[in-house]
Amino acid sequence: MNRSGVSDPNAGWCENCTEEVATPGKLALGIEADNVVALLAFALIFALGVLGNSVVIAVLARRRPGAPRGTTNIFILNLSVADLSYLLFCVPFQATVYVLPTWVLGAFLCKFTHYFFTVSMLVSIFTLSAMSVDRYVAIVHSRRCSGVRVARHAVRAIAVIWALSLAMAAPVAHYQNIIKPKENDTYCWELWPSARDRKIYVVCTFVFGYVLPLLLISFCYASVSGHNKAY
Numbered sequence: 001m002n003r004s005g006v007s008d009p010n011a012g013w014c015e016n017c018t019e020e021v022a023t024p025g026k027l028a029l030g031i032e033a034d035n036v037v038a039l040l041a042f043a044l045i046f047a048l049g050v051l052g053n054s055v056v057i058a059v060l061a062r063r064r065p066g067a068p069r070g071t072t073n074i075f076i077l078n079l080s081v082a083d084l085s086y087l088l089f090c091v092p093f094q095a096t097v098y099v100l101p102t103w104v105l106g107a108f109l110c111k112f113t114h115y116f117f118t119v120s121m122l123v124s125i126f127t128l129s130a131m132s133v134d135r136y137v138a139i140v141h142s143r144r145c146s147g148v149r150v151a152r153h154a155v156r157a158i159a160v161i162w163a164l165s166l167a168m169a170a171p172v173a174h175y176q177n178i179i180k181p182k183e184n185d186t187y188c189w190e191l192w193p194s195a196r197d198r199k200i201y202v203v204c205t206f207v208f209g210y211v212l213p214l215l216l217i218s219f220c221y222a223s224v225s226g227h228n229k230a231y
Contacts, residue, residue, distance in 0.1 A: 035098040035099070036098075038095075038098045039095055039098050039099065042091055042094070042095040042098075043095075045087075045091065046087055046091050046092070049083060049084070049087045049091075050084065050087050050088070053080040053081075053083050053084040053087070054084065056076065056077075056080040057077060057080050057081065057084065060073050060076060060077040060080070061077065069151045070151075071134050071149045071150070071151065071153070071154040072131065072134060072135075074151060074154040074155065074158065075127055075130055075131045075134065075154060075157075075158070076131075078123070078127050078158045078161070079124060079127045079128070079131075082120045082123040082124050082127065083120070083124065085116070085120055086116070086117060086120035086121075089112070089113075089116050090113050090116055090117045090120070093105060093109055093113045094113065094117075101185075102184075102185050102186045102187060103178065103186050103187050103188040104186065105188075106178075107177070107178045110176055110177070110178055110188035111172075111173045111176045111177075112173070113188075114172050114173070114176045114188075114190075115169050115170075115172045115173035115176070116169075118165075118168075118169035118172045118205075119162075119165045119166055119169045120165075121209070122164070122165035122168055122169060122209050123161055123162060123165045125209055125210070125213050126161040126164065126165060126213065127158070127161055128213070128217065129213040129216050129217055130154075130157050130158075130161065132216065132217040132220035132221060133216070133220055134149060134154070135220065135221070135224060136220035136221075136223055136224055137149060139224045139227055139228070140223050140224060140227045168205065168208070168209065171201050172190075175190050175191055175192050175198075176188065176189070176190050176191075177189065177190070177191045179191065
């Protein structure tokens with residue numbers, strides 16, 4: 001499953017890997033105009049993302065001695081760490097596809113780039129879900145569950161989030177491989193045992209990584225909204 005887009009620019013070769021397609025409109029260094037736009041977008045996202053997330057991490061990581069760390073800040077810190085990790089470990093390698101005709105970064109980065117993109121995506125989604133539950137507990141059950149919203153519980157939740165995300169993304173690393181349709185052509189591509197296996201993984205990731213978190217977030221904030229209106 002191509003989530004990071006590392007292989008997408010080469011999608012057309014798969015149907016006929018032995019043919020080279022000449023494309024017009026190339027600029028200096030052989031880079032197409034569309035790819036230049038994509039590279040500029042990558043550069044802008046990288047610069048703004050690294051700057052913004054670094055500021056958030058620096059602010060949240062600092063606290064006065066003895067001051068308790070709020071659970072909300074812990075979750076926001078984890079969200080920024082996941083986003084910054086993606087920007088540093090995935091975006092630069094993804095951008096190379098728009099400059100180079102083939103994958104030249106080796107098998108490890110082929111697997112790691114796709115794998116860590118999926119990990120960071122799942123960590124972000126699960127962290128947002130945890131934040132919604134935390135807000136739900138804080139507002140709807142503030143009296144009965146005051147002892148739940150403590151820093152150690154938030155840290156444990158984050159540990160579970162990362163462990164679950166690392167495990168769920170494992171098939172991506174396993175089935176992402178280097179292939180060489182021709183002697184001098186190397187591509188980073190997903191090779192599943194069968195289309196059925198790939199479909200099962202896509203559906204499971206969609207359900208557990210999108211649908212269920214969306215339902216949980218919707219329920220929590222709907223309950224918070226209803227509680228606020230009642231009072």
